[in-house]
């Protein structure tokens with residue numbers, strides 16, 4: 001039943017018309033406006049006078065469609081209804097005015113006269129500008145979102161916690177190898193695909209996330225791919241909560257981590273593994289040793305660190321090439337891997353050096369040493385097995401240093417140093433063997449380090465002094481000198497070369513020391529040049545095999561000659577035969593380079609080594625030196641006399657000068673000169689003296705002769 005209006009209610013249709021919350025415009029049969037209420041005037045932006053009688057034509061109105069294109073007059077609501085005689089609803093059109101577009105939602109219906117013709121059309125419209133703008137921005141943002149999602153590899157999903165419904169995007173399925181709609185798209189799908197090992201973690205995570213007040217979340221888990229493997233995903237998203245904080249839904253995106261995990265794995269491998277053998281590298285080993293120590297502390301057992309270095313590996317590299325060297329390193333790694341226990345740590349430190357760490361060797365040092373020695377014997381045997389390197393069946397050996405440690409006292413760097421020292425002892429003891437570290441090795445190493453530091457200081461402080469021993473011809477005249485170096489080490493006694501040259505060669509200090517000697521010698525030669533006596537002398541300087549090995553040596557000598565102004569033809573470089581054990585071609589080339597600068601070469605200690613006659617032909621020598629051992633035995637051992645005679649004859653044939661050294665007796669001198677030796681040196685004739693004294697003794701300002 002309709003409620004009955006109060007008796008005094010007076011309805012005016014005009015009042016109602018004007019207060020309607022919609023614009024109402026009535027068009028006559030000719031399309032002209034016959035009435036327009038107040039809201040219509042407002043919405044259309046025209047006064048009643050302007051509206052009344054206005055036509056529904058393009059001249060009068062600018063309407064646009066929803067997409068912004070012009071609405072043609074035949075589609076104006078009034079015209080459509082007039083034309084069709086049917087009502088129209090839900091048309092959205094924009095009225096373009098100076099203040100912008102006002103969007104109207106229009107309905108229109110016809111009124112017929114008694115003859116059934118359209119008498120007038122009533123058009124009602126409401127302002128839907130706000131709605132329209134909202135819809136437009138929604139569409140825009142949806143479009144943007146679609147584009148973003150299309151361009152992204154992330155897979156959106158949404159879980160309505162209230163209804164339990166889950167939405168999986170197409171990409172969500174694609175990520176797991178399914179086309180959209182191919183998988184069973186129910187709420188529990190993601191749960192069924194979860195890696196069983198991740199289930200408890202997810203359960204726990206959700207259990208803490210949902211009751212909390214947190215909005216964002218991010219976690220990693222694995223989902224089963226269609227082909228059976230698991231895809232690691234990072235799921236990030238947002239929890240929507242009601243005002244009381246109750247979680248209503250979770251929406252998020254899953255990111256496929258496969259590529260990232262692979263990159264991370266590769267970075268990890270590059271950082272911690274050796275690419276040639278696949279073994280862990282030094283950095284990994286150092287990290288791992290921390291765990292070894294922690295385990296050792298718990299068990300109380302001894303461990304051992306083995307430092308293995310292949311013997312003469314450089315020779316294989318140099319003679320057969322790096323590729324074969326690489327093959328040997330790979331096979332050595334395999335042999336080691338198959339010899340030690342799976343739980344033992346194995347690493348390649350670089351070059352031909354490997355480390356093995358043995359754990360759980362028992363609580364007593366003696367037992368641990370025995371057990372380590374047992375493993376080491378197995379390793380030496382395994383590495384010594386013939387290995388097939390391409391077409392070559394190759395046998396190698398290794399030297400191993402062993403250091404035992406218990407976890408309480410161990411420091412990783414120290415352990416590596418100790419095992420390294422022990423390995424060097426194994427090398428020194430003939431290779432293909434192992435040695436345990438003992439503290440005396442450390443003492444020796446410390447002493448060496450201190451000696452090296454002192455030598456370096458000595459070099460920078462100019463403590464290495466040049467001495468000269470004169471050389472005489474058969475008439476007793478000085479013809480030259482040999483430079484001998486002495487070390488004035490602080491307040492110590494003067495130290496002879498036999499006490500430091502060997503060390504300098506091992507430590508590489510021979511290069512700066514050699515350069516210093518050469519420079520000082522050339523300075524002396526330059527000074528002597530101005531002296532009528534000294535200017536005639538030649539100066540012999542010993543050169544080490546290490547210097548001759550250096551391809552830059554000829555250029556360095558040239559620079560010194562240039563810098564000092566010494567005359568090259570006065571400089572004799574003395575080499576020992578050991579130089580010829582190097583790459584003969586290279587050495588010969590280097591010698592010829594120096595010879596072309598005018599420098600002469602003397603071969604020291606001739607007769608004591610291989611004394612291959614081929615040297616005399618191949619290398620540009622100017623003199624041979626008869627070793628002191630033959631000179632000493634002259635008159636005692638007829639064999640020595642014969643050797644000396646043979647050397648002199650040989651030198652003459654090759655037009656080489658002969659210098660005999662170590663002459664201490666007159667009989668020796670007479671024998672040598674009578675036999676045709678051109679010059680000699682020795683205590684009988686003159687001892688080595690500081691260069692200044694030498695200059696004083698033999699220069700024009702001095703006495704002029706010995």
Ligand SMILES: Nc1nc2c(ncn2[C@@H]2O[C@H](COP(=O)(O)OP(=O)(O)OP(=O)(O)O)[C@@H](O)[C@H]2O)c(=O)[nH]1
Pocket residue numbers: 276309310311312313314315317321322323324325326329350351352427
């Ligand atoms: N083929 C190959 N050689 C390498 C690699 N890394 C370093 N080397 C070489 O390995 C050699 C290591 O030689 P050393 O251990 O010093 O010398 P060695 O000949 O083994 O002599 P001893 O150790 O005294 O027996 C050097 O010649 C390096 O150039 C690599 O990755 N591949």
